[in-house]
Every structure is written in C-alpha cells, then in structure tokens.
Amino acid sequence: MSEARQxxxxxxxxxxxxxxxxxxxxxxxxxxxxxxRYSYPNVNFEPQMEFLAGTPDIYEEGVDERYKKGFGVWxxxxxxxxxxxxxxxxxLGCIPNWQPAELKFKCPCHGSGYYMSGVNFEGPAPRPLERxxxxxxxxxxxxxxxxxxxxxxxxxxxxxxxxxxV
Amino acid sequence: xxxxxxxxADPIRSFPIVCILFYFMMKYYRVVGTKxxxxxxxxxxxxxxxxxxxxxxxxxIITLPDNIPIIILIVLVGFLQWFTFYKAALNDxxxxxxxxxxxxxxxNREKVWCWPNLVYTExxxxxxxxxxxxxxxxxxxxxxxxxxxxxxxxxxxxxxWYFLGLQEMLVYFDPWMAGVIxxxxxxxxxxxxxxxxxxxxxxxxxxxxxxxxxxxxxLFGWLVLWLYLIMVGTFLRGPNWTFYGPFEYWDFHKVVAExxxxxxxxxxxxxxxxxMPENMFVREFLGIILSxxxxxxxxxxxxxxxxxxxxxxxxxxxxxxxFVVLFLLMMSLPIKMVLRWLFALKYIVALPELELNL
Numbered sequence: 001m002s003e004a005r006q007x008x009x010x011x012x013x014x015x016x017x018x019x020x021x022x023x024x025x026x027x028x029x030x031x032x033x034x035x036x037r038y039s040y041p042n043v044n045f046e047p048q049m050e051f052l053a054g055t056p057d058i059y060e061e062g063v064d065e066r067y068k069k070g071f072g073v074w075x076x077x078x079x080x081x082x083x084x085x086x087x088x089x090x091x092l093g094c095i096p097n098w099q100p101a102e103l104k105f106k107c108p109c110h111g112s113g114y115y116m117s118g119v120n121f122e123g124p125a126p127r128p129l130e131r132x133x134x135x136x137x138x139x140x141x142x143x144x145x146x147x148x149x150x151x152x153x154x155x156x157x158x159x160x161x162x163x164x165x166v
Numbered sequence: 167x168x169x170x171x172x173x174x175a176d177p178i179r180s181f182p183i184v185c186i187l188f189y190f191m192m193k194y195y196r197v198v199g200t201k202x203x204x205x206x207x208x209x210x211x212x213x214x215x216x217x218x219x220x221x222x223x224x225x226x227i228i229t230l231p232d233n234i235p236i237i238i239l240i241v242l243v244g245f246l247q248w249f250t251f252y253k254a255a256l257n258d259x260x261x262x263x264x265x266x267x268x269x270x271x272x273x274n275r276e277k278v279w280c281w282p283n284l285v286y287t288e289x290x291x292x293x294x295x296x297x298x299x300x301x302x303x304x305x306x307x308x309x310x311x312x313x314x315x316x317x318x319x320x321x322x323x324x325x326x327w328y329f330l331g332l333q334e335m336l337v338y339f340d341p342w343m344a345g346v347i348x349x350x351x352x353x354x355x356x357x358x359x360x361x362x363x364x365x366x367x368x369x370x371x372x373x374x375x376x377x378x379x380x381x382x383x384x385l386f387g388w389l390v391l392w393l394y395l396i397m398v399g400t401f402l403r404g405p406n407w408t409f410y411g412p413f414e415y416w417d418f419h420k421v422v423a424e425x426x427x428x429x430x431x432x433x434x435x436x437x438x439x440x441x442m443p444e445n446m447f448v449r450e451f452l453g454i455i456l457s458x459x460x461x462x463x464x465x466x467x468x469x470x471x472x473x474x475x476x477x478x479x480x481x482x483x484x485x486x487x488x489f490v491v492l493f494l495l496m497m498s499l500p501i502k503m504v505l506r507w508l509f510a511l512k513y514i515v516a517l518p519e520l521e522l523n524l
Contacts, residue, residue, distance in 0.1 A: 109322075
C-alpha cells in the first residue's frame with residue numbers, strides 16, 4: 001500500500017468512526033423516543049370499565065341502547081330480568097346492530113344474528129353474546145362492571161351477579 | 167330477466183353454476199383457447215356488461231372506489247386466463263401430433279442478457295405503474311370515513327377488496343379456521359408446490375394436457391374458491407352481510423331467514439329426540455368422528471384406490487399424503503358451504519367452551 005493513496009491515518013479513522021457511531025446511536029435513540037412517544041396517544045378512547053346505569057325502573061321491556069355508544073353495553077329487560085349485554089360479536093369481534101323491527105342483533109361483518117337474549121341463531125357466531133356483571137349499589141343505582149363476563153355456554157347466565165330481577 | 171339474474175346470483179345457485187362452468191372450461195379449453203371463442207365472447211359480454219351497468223343499483227355498486235380494482239381484476243384475469251388456454255391449446259395440439267412445444271422451437275430459443283433487457287423493462291414498468299397509481303389516486307378519492315369508534319361498525323363492514331374472499335369464507339367457518347388455519351394452509355401449500363410437484367413437464371411452456379392435476383387443482387382454488395368469493399363478497403353482499411342480487415337495492419331491512427344449527431343438535435334433538443348430553447365431547451362425538459375420518463381415514467383410502475396407487479408410484483408416499491391433506495383442506499371450504507346451504511348446518515364440531523368449532 002503506497003503512502004500517497006492512504007488519505008486517513010489510524011487516529012483519524014477512529015475519530016471518524018466514533019463520530020459515525022455517535023450519529024448512528026443518536027438517530028436510533030431519536031427513533032426509539034418517537035416510538036416511545038407513539039405508545040402514549042394524544043387522544044385515548046378508553047371507556048370506563050365500571051359505570052352507573054340509572055335505576056331499574058327507567059328501563060322499558062326490551063333492548064335499551066342508551067349506554068351502547070359510550071360503554072358498549074345494551075341494557076336488556078326480558079322476562080323479569082335486567083342484564084347488561086356486551087356489544088361485541090362472538091364470531092370476530094365486530095359491533096352488531098340492534099334491529100328493532102326484526103327483534104334481533106345483526107352483525108354487519110359476517111351476518112351473525114342474535115336474539116334479544118343474546119343467544120346466537122344465525123350466521124357463523126359460535127356462541128351467545130357475553131353478559132357483564134350487574135348489581136345495585138346502596139342508593140339503588142345499577143352498577144355495570146365490564147371486567148367480569150358471564151358466558152352462556154359455560155352455564156354462567158344463572159349466576160346471580162349476571163342479572164337483576166325486576 | 168333482472169329478477170331471474172338476481173335469483174341465479176345467490177351463492178346457493180351461482181356456486182354450482184360456476185363449478186359447472188369451470189368444469190366445461192377446463193375440459194374444453196381447446197375450444198375456449200381460440201381467437202374465435204374470444205371474439206364471440208367479447209361480442210356477447212360487452213353488450214351484456216353495458217346492459218348490467220345501465221341498471222342504477224348495479225352501477226352504484228361497481229363505481230364505488232373500493233370496487234374499481236375488482237372490475238380491473240376481472241377483465242385482466244379473464245384475458246390472461248384465455249391467453250393461457252390459447253397458448254396451451256396450441257402447444258397441446260402440437261404435442262398430440264408428436265411435435266415439441268412452440269416455445270422449444272429453434273427460433274424461440276434465443277437468449278438475451280438480463281442487463282439491460284430485463285432491467286430496462288422493469289424500470290419502465292415501475293415508472294408506468296407509478297404514473298397509473300398517481301392518476302388513479304387523483305381521479306378516485308380515497309373513501310375516508312369518520313374516525314374509528316370502538317362501539318360502532320359501518321354496515322356493511324367490508325374488508326379490503328383482496329380480502330373479501332376471506333371474509334366470505336368466514337361466513338361458513340369459525341374465525342380460527344377461516345381466519346388463521348386455512349389462510350396459513352394456503353400460504354404453506356403455495357410454498358410447498360415446487361416440492362410436491364415433481365412433474366417435469368410444462369417447464370418453460372404452456373400446457374394443460376401434460377399436467378392435469380396441477381392445472382385443475384390450482385385453477386379451481388384460484389378461480390372458483392378465491393376470485394368467485396371475492397366477487398360475491400364485493401358485489402353481492404350488502405348491509406348485514408345479507409345476499410343482494412346485482413340489480414337489487416341495498417335495503418337495510420331486508421329480512422332473510424338464516425337460522426342454522428350444529429350437527430350435534432341435529433343428532434340429539436332432531437334424530438334421537440333426546441336432550442343434549444352434559445359432557446361436551448359426548449355431545450359432539452359424531453362431528454369429531456366425521457372430522458377425524460375426513461382428515462385421517464380418507465387419505466389412506468385415497469392412497470389405496472387405483473389412481474392413488476399410480477400417484478404414489480410417481481411421486482412417493484410422503485408427497486402424495488401432503489398433497490392429499492392440502493387438497494382435502496381446500497375442499498373443506500366448498501363442502502362446508504354446500505352443507506350450510508342445503509341443511510343450514512352451522513358447525514360439524516361445535517365446542518364453544520374450548521373456542522374450537524369446525
């Protein structure tokens with residue numbers, strides 16, 4: 001190797017190398033900080049998992065949609081029972097619509113249909129809609145707790161926490 | 167006439183019709199693959215398409231920005247499929263006369279360099295493709311909707327157009343089957359084709375007669391089970407994923423009785439007239455036996471018949487069984503669809519307790 005072609009000596013090479021590594025490390029750190037920031041969105045939609053749903057006497061017989069948009073829950077009064085029905089289709093997690101004329105919940109994604117009670121009867125849904133824990137507090141208000149679900153195929157709909165007798 | 171087309175377009179009727187058309191197309195590909203056939207079919211298709219598009223309901227569906235790629239796809243696939251038949255028919259007629267394929271003639275054996283011939287072509291295609299996409303993006307606005315809301319879904323909620331076949335498949339299956347296992351098997355099966363297929367024929371030239379199983383099997387999966395289902399999912403599925411004929415208005419309140427039941431309910435309640443057993447495995451025993459027989463007993467039986475023996479001799483046992491298992495998994499989709507239509511059968515094995523439904 002001739003001296004003329006060697007434009008960098010060992011010391012210079014290492015100083016360039018450290019600059020390159022620092023720049024590379026800084027770029028990675030910047031990217032990592034962006035990724036970290038990304039995990040804290042500015043707007044966060046997180047419905048409360050527990051909410052007060054009025055008193056039992058405000059509900060008519062049938063499906064009540066007033067808590068669907070905010071909490072994803074249908075309040076259903078049926079055959080002397082009031083229960084909180086999840087609005088997540090058990091097939092692939094879409095949001096079914098309540099169809100008052102046909103008295104059924106119908107999923108727009110694959111056509112699963114459910115009776116007012118939440119039991120599946122058409123389309124590919126393999127099991128009924130889930131029900132959430134429901135109860136009364138000391139003031140007689142309804143508390144719906146979405147952290148606890150009751151599944152019909154496991155025989156949990158007889159659980160006294162899954163409905164209120166009205 | 168429009169009523170009749172609406173009636174025929176229902177998958178219950180159009181799926182068998184498409185299968186029969188596929189059968190005749192593959193059997194008489196030498197007739198299909200002629201310029202005369204292309205001319206006549208264009209002469210028939212173009213006025214019919216114009217008549218279809220003149221209907222306001224059909225026109226609304228085909229001009230949705232999401233659906234335009236599928237129109238392009240139908241035209242392109244139709245032409246390319248005809249082109250394949252055309253080339254294959256020419257070659258197969260020559261092969262019948264004891265001649266070699268056209269691609270093997272001395273004047274077609276000239277070789278060129280990858281650089282610059284191929285690279286220039288690719289560069290040009292990249293530029294042309296980008297221009298096309300830019301023009302498209304300007305002409306058709308992206309169908310943006312309101313911000314996502316976890317407690318509300320659009321109706322109908324449709325997947326991207328290339329996944330609509332998969333979404334249509336999900337109507338007949340548990341999400342684990344149609345969403346994870348079958349698409350995975352499709353990918354694995356496509357990767358496995360070069361290892362399963364040891365037939366050296368058709369290498370570098372068009373032919374159908376020399377590789378019938380490969381052509382029939384692949385084209386059935388591609389044209390009937392994938393493209394046909396995409397078309398059904400795009401044009402014939404409206405609000406609530408209900409079937410709507412091509413000339414039908416998408417009425418949100420169309421009521422269709424789609425009540426369906428599991429095989430276990432057929433067995434215990436309808437046939438034996440007894441309540442369902444408590445134990446879930448006793449309850450589903452018939453479906454479990456049938457499914458196991460389908461996947462485990464049918465392949466050896468197929469290996470024992472004369473055609474299977476011939477195939478095992480040709481490709482070996484391992485390849486034969488992998489092929490048969492992949493083929494049976496593919497055929498489980500049409501089988502399940504037909505069972506749903508004929509008997510309103512929901513699941514053959516229904517174990518919602520274990521999130522397992524077949």
